Amino acid sequence: xxxxxxxxxxxxxxxxxxxxxxxxxxxxxxxxxxxxxxxxxxxxxxxxxxxxxxxxxxxxxxxxxxxxxxxxxxxxxxxxxxxxxxxxxxxxxxxxxxxxxxxxxxxxxxxxxxxxxxxxxxxxxxxxxxxxxxxxxxxxxxxxxxxxxxxxxxxxxx
Amino acid sequence: xxxxxxxxxxxxxxxxxxxxxxxxxxxxxxxxxxxxxxxxxxxxxxxxxxxxxxxxxxxxxxxxxxxxxxxxxxxxxxxxxxxxxxxxxxxxxxxxxxxxxxxxxxxxxxxxxxxxxxxxxxxxxxxxxxxxxxxxxxxx
Numbered sequence: 001x002x003x004x005x006x007x008x009x010x011x012x013x014x015x016x017x018x019x020x021x022x023x024x025x026x027x028x029x030x031x032x033x034x035x036x037x038x039x040x041x042x043x044x045x046x047x048x049x050x051x052x053x054x055x056x057x058x059x060x061x062x063x064x065x066x067x068x069x070x071x072x073x074x075x076x077x078x079x080x081x082x083x084x085x086x087x088x089x090x091x092x093x094x095x096x097x098x099x100x101x102x103x104x105x106x107x108x109x110x111x112x113x114x115x116x117x118x119x120x121x122x123x124x125x126x127x128x129x130x131x132x133x134x135x136x137x138x139x140x141x142x143x144x145x146x147x148x149x150x151x152x153x154x155x156x157x158x
Numbered sequence: 159x160x161x162x163x164x165x166x167x168x169x170x171x172x173x174x175x176x177x178x179x180x181x182x183x184x185x186x187x188x189x190x191x192x193x194x195x196x197x198x199x200x201x202x203x204x205x206x207x208x209x210x211x212x213x214x215x216x217x218x219x220x221x222x223x224x225x226x227x228x229x230x231x232x233x234x235x236x237x238x239x240x241x242x243x244x245x246x247x248x249x250x251x252x253x254x255x256x257x258x259x260x261x262x263x264x265x266x267x268x269x270x271x272x273x274x275x276x277x278x279x280x281x282x283x284x285x286x287x288x289x290x291x292x293x294x295x296x297x298x
Contacts, residue, residue, distance in 0.1 A: 068282035130278045130288040132249065 004041070011037040025090050035100050038117065039108075045122075048107030052135045054142070062140025065133040069125060071153045078144045082152025089121050097144045109138045171251060208232035215244035215257065215279070218286030226295040227269050235265040245280030246292055256281055269296040 001098045011033065026034070067076055073083060078096035080086035086093040094101055104112070106141035113134045125134065152156075177215055214221045215238070227233055237246055237257050245256035246265065255265040277289035 063281070125288070127288045128285050130291075132278065133288065 007037070008041055011041060013152050031091070039104065042117070043104065043108045043111055045107040045111035046105050048105075048110060050106040050110070050135050050138055052132075052139055054107070054139060058136055058139045059143045060137070062136035062143075064136075065129060065138050067153075069129060070137065072155065073121065073157045076150035076153055077147055079147040080143060081150070082156050084156060091120050093121070095147075096141055097147070101141070105139060106138050106142075108142060110134055113137060175245050193294065206232070208234040208268075210234045210236060212236045212238065213246075213292065214238050214240050215246070215290075216240040217242060217283055218279075218290040220246070220279075220290065220292040223291065224293045226297060229269055229296050229298055232266070232268045235267070236262060237265065238262040242283050244283055244290075245283045246277045247280035248275050248277040248294065250275050254280055269294070272296050272298055 066074075066078065070078070073080075073086070073093050074096055075081040075083050075086075080093050080095060082091060096102075101109075112122065114124055114126040115130070116122045129137070199206070209227075211225060211233060213225075213235060235246075235255075237255060239257045239260055239262075241259070243257065245254060245293050248256035251267065251269070251271075253265060253267050255263045257263040273296055275294045275296065276293065277292045279287055283290065
């Protein structure tokens with residue numbers, strides 16, 4: 001219990017400290033601490049299961065929903081393809097196919113899409129997308145296509 | 159002696175027999191179809207016109223937002239957009255229609271299951287898109 005409280009306090013003060021900083025890319029240490037803190041403390045809903053069944057129709061629904069709201073920052077492939085500012089944000093937009101994202105549980109991914117991750121650029125989408133759409137996006141995240149295979153989001157190509 | 163009566167008519171070959179039967183069967187079927195045709199026409203005419211329900215979609219709600227339908231009664235849902243592009247999808251019922259900006263589209267279906275079904279807007283339309291629903295109550 002004490003350990004958890006201390007961790008929360010430690011990570012929170014770090015966040016407050018960092019919030020006042022210039023938007024430089026985070027250092028390796030910061031990334032390691034924040035990744036740990038997010039997985040273990042900040043991102044809830046670890047045990048909730050995806051109610052949708054893992055099939056082609058579900059993944060295709062997720063791909064569709066993802067293309068409307070998420071693709072602006074994450075690219076159509078979830079790997080930032082064609083997103084001009086992806087590595088100029090602080091923290092940079094992560095590849096959703098990467099280990100840091102894929103090691104979240106389905107429930108945690110749902111939570112992140114619902115509530116966003118403060119103070120990163122990730123916004124919450126609760127009510128902007130329906131629960132069903134969000135769960136289908138979680139499904140899509142588990143079946144992301146080859147990086148670059150879907151081209152660039154239309155908004156950046158004309 | 160028998161030869162004096164000229165050539166006797168050739169006996170029916172088995173192939174010809176089958177052909178004759180086939181022809182008869184065809185004629186019988188054709189006749190039956192012709193006789194039954196008015197009944198089909200009558201049946202089609204007797205089917206009631208689907209119940210027409212007009213729904214307006216406007217960011218971020220459908221109006222009306224709840225509809226009660228009778229099981230087995232054909233419905234024509236006429237969806238009109240009052241602003242941007244929208245859609246309605248009832249995943250459980252496997253039906254969907256999309257409607258362009260300011261346009262109208264139709265969705266014909268017959269509810270076969272009793273229950274409550276929540277349809278969602280199926281075209282991303284902005285910040286309240288996720289909460290834009292139309293509820294169908296299907297009763298006996």
